Amino acid sequence: QVQLVQSGAEVKKPGASVKVSCKASGYTFTNYAMHWVRQAPGQRLEWMGWINGGNGNAKYSQKFQGRVTITRDTSASTAYMELSGLRYDETAVYYCAREISRQDERYMDVWGKGTTVTVSS
Amino acid sequence: DIQMTQSPSSLSASVGDRVTITCRASQSISSYLNWYQQKPEKAPNLLIYAASSLQSGVPPRFSGSGSGTDFTLTISSLQPEDFATYYCQQSYSTPRTFGQGTKLEIK
Numbered sequence: 400q401v402q403l404v405q406s407g408a409e410v411k412k413p414g415a416s417v418k419v420s421c422k423a424s425g426y427t428f429t430n431y432a433m434h435w436v437r438q439a440p441g442q443r444l445e446w447m448g449w450i451n452g453g454n455g456n457a458k459y460s461q462k463f464q465g466r467v468t469i470t471r472d473t474s475a476s477t478a479y480m481e482l483s484g485l486r487y488d489e490t491a492v493y494y495c496a497r498e499i500s501r502q503d504e505r506y507m508d509v510w511g512k513g514t515t516v517t518v519s520s
Numbered sequence: 521d522i523q524m525t526q527s528p529s530s531l532s533a534s535v536g537d538r539v540t541i542t543c544r545a546s547q548s549i550s551s552y553l554n555w556y557q558q559k560p561e562k563a564p565n566l567l568i569y570a571a572s573s574l575q576s577g578v579p580p581r582f583s584g585s586g587s588g589t590d591f592t593l594t595i596s597s598l599q600p601e602d603f604a605t606y607y608c609q610q611s612y613s614t615p616r617t618f619g620q621g622t623k624l625e626i627k
Contacts, residue, residue: 446614507556
């Protein structure tokens with residue numbers, strides 16, 4: 400079955416970087432986009448960016464421009480999200496999600512279980 | 521950026537009730553509107569895509585409607601497992617944006 404398995408929880412100091420992985424299985428990785436979404440405690444879902452699984456082109460939210468990098472390794476069917484310059488208020492659960500894109504339809508149909516990133520001194 | 525606004529932010533209802541949640545976009549998004557259900561400590565789960573299409577495996581008591589800027593999610597007869605938070609999301613453009621969520625609680 401289609402599955403996204405994310406890396407484990409991380410604890411980072413303010414100013415540090417974190418790199419979260421998302422391993423896909425059950426489908427052809429290069430045929431789909433992968434999005435990254437985060438959720439701080441009690442807050443709404445927040446989109447960070449996405450990568451085209453085929454050509455590797457990535458696009459980011461202006462909010463994170465310059466601090467976030469999304470990459471992929473097609474041989475490992477894995478996407479990565481790296482966020483630098485972490486702040487306390489970026490303690491959150493970080494999700495990857497596959498997006499299906501067809502004429503008149505785009506939606507995130509499969510999500511990883513999430514990776515908790517805690518920013519603490 | 522397209523702003524998504526849901527109402528109400530919270531809602532108390534009983535098992536068997538019919539419930540409607542609304543979502544408004546700050547500009548027209550055609551039918552590029554999706555609905556997700558999220559339970560505590562879990563990832564979002566897709567319910568409805570393209571405003572009105574039911575995701576495979578989702579019970580038919582869930583339905584969606586609307587186009588342009590105004591959308592609704594309806595649960596025809598609430599079941600105990602439906603008490604959760606619901607989010608709308610636009611996929612018309614990037615950045616993808618989500619509503620603030622509607623927390624559905626047991627009355």
